[in-house]
Amino acid sequence: MQDGNVSLPLYLRIRLHLIWCEACKRFEQQMRFLHMAMRRYRQ
Amino acid sequence: MTEADFASRCNSHRGYLLRVAVLQLRDNDLAEDIVQDTLVAALQGAQGFSGRSSLKTWLTGILKHKIVDAIRRKTREPAFASLDEECQIEDFDALFDDSGHWENPPADWGDPESQFSRAQFFDIMQFCLDKLPPNTARVFMMREVMELESNEICKELSITSTNLWVILYRARMALRQCLEQNWFAQPGRNA
Numbered sequence: 662m663q664d665g666n667v668s669l670p671l672y673l674r675i676r677l678h679l680i681w682c683e684a685c686k687r688f689e690q691q692m693r694f695l696h697m698a699m700r701r702y703r704q
Numbered sequence: 705m706t707e708a709d710f711a712s713r714c715n716s717h718r719g720y721l722l723r724v725a726v727l728q729l730r731d732n733d734l735a736e737d738i739v740q741d742t743l744v745a746a747l748q749g750a751q752g753f754s755g756r757s758s759l760k761t762w763l764t765g766i767l768k769h770k771i772v773d774a775i776r777r778k779t780r781e782p783a784f785a786s787l788d789e790e791c792q793i794e795d796f797d798a799l800f801d802d803s804g805h806w807e808n809p810p811a812d813w814g815d816p817e818s819q820f821s822r823a824q825f826f827d828i829m830q831f832c833l834d835k836l837p838p839n840t841a842r843v844f845m846m847r848e849v850m851e852l853e854s855n856e857i858c859k860e861l862s863i864t865s866t867n868l869w870v871i872l873y874r875a876r877m878a879l880r881q882c883l884e885q886n887w888f889a890q891p892g893r894n895a
Contacts, residue, residue, distance in 0.1 A: 687810040695876055695883075697816045698829055699848040703724075703764060 832882035844875035
């Protein structure tokens with residue numbers, strides 16, 4: 662799912678932010694949804 | 705299974721293969737030719753189908769190589785649209801306002817499986833894929849349907865990894881917006 666590489670400090674900052682950011686969690690769920698939809702599309 | 709049965713089973717996937725090829729190539733005639741080549745190659749190489757993966761997956765694998773060859777040929781033609789336009793990142797932060805907060809906070813799309821099981825969901829998904837700009841659709845399908853690695857896509861299209869990520873991001877944002885408007889905004893669908 663992750664297409665770009667990020668440094669470890671940036672990765673940790675993002676993960677920490679995601680713990681309390683509800684909108685970000687929903688955005689992440691939407692991206693996961695799209696990925697699952699495309700997997701189903703090709704099946 | 706007889707040769708005729710195998711041909712018939714392969715042919716039953718023609719519609720799907722054609723949709724994938726058209727999305728990638730944006731050229732109906734070329735897509736028809738590529739799908740025809742794929743089906744001919746499948747019949748000639750029927751012994752190579754072990755049954756470990758589904759027939760559709762196996763055919764998609766053959767189609768992938770045919771499409772990559774076609775894209776390689778097309779990128780040498782002047783008429784092939786430049787990727788530059790679709791690599792711009794001016795709208796990269798359009799999701800956020802000046803203070804860095806969400807412009808429109810993402811909605812809860814609910815359980816994916818329940819959405820996928822609804823009859824029209826993939827019709828809307830196809831509609832949204834068809835609306836993507838040509839190169840954006842091509843790159844997105846190479847990644848998500850053909851499952852090509854990032855470095856393979858960059859090599860085939862002569863783009864940088866940064867450009868690739870921008871294009872994939874823009875594709876996802878366009879699909880997200882299209883699904884929001886055409887699927888989730890409809891009453892009773894966000895469950």
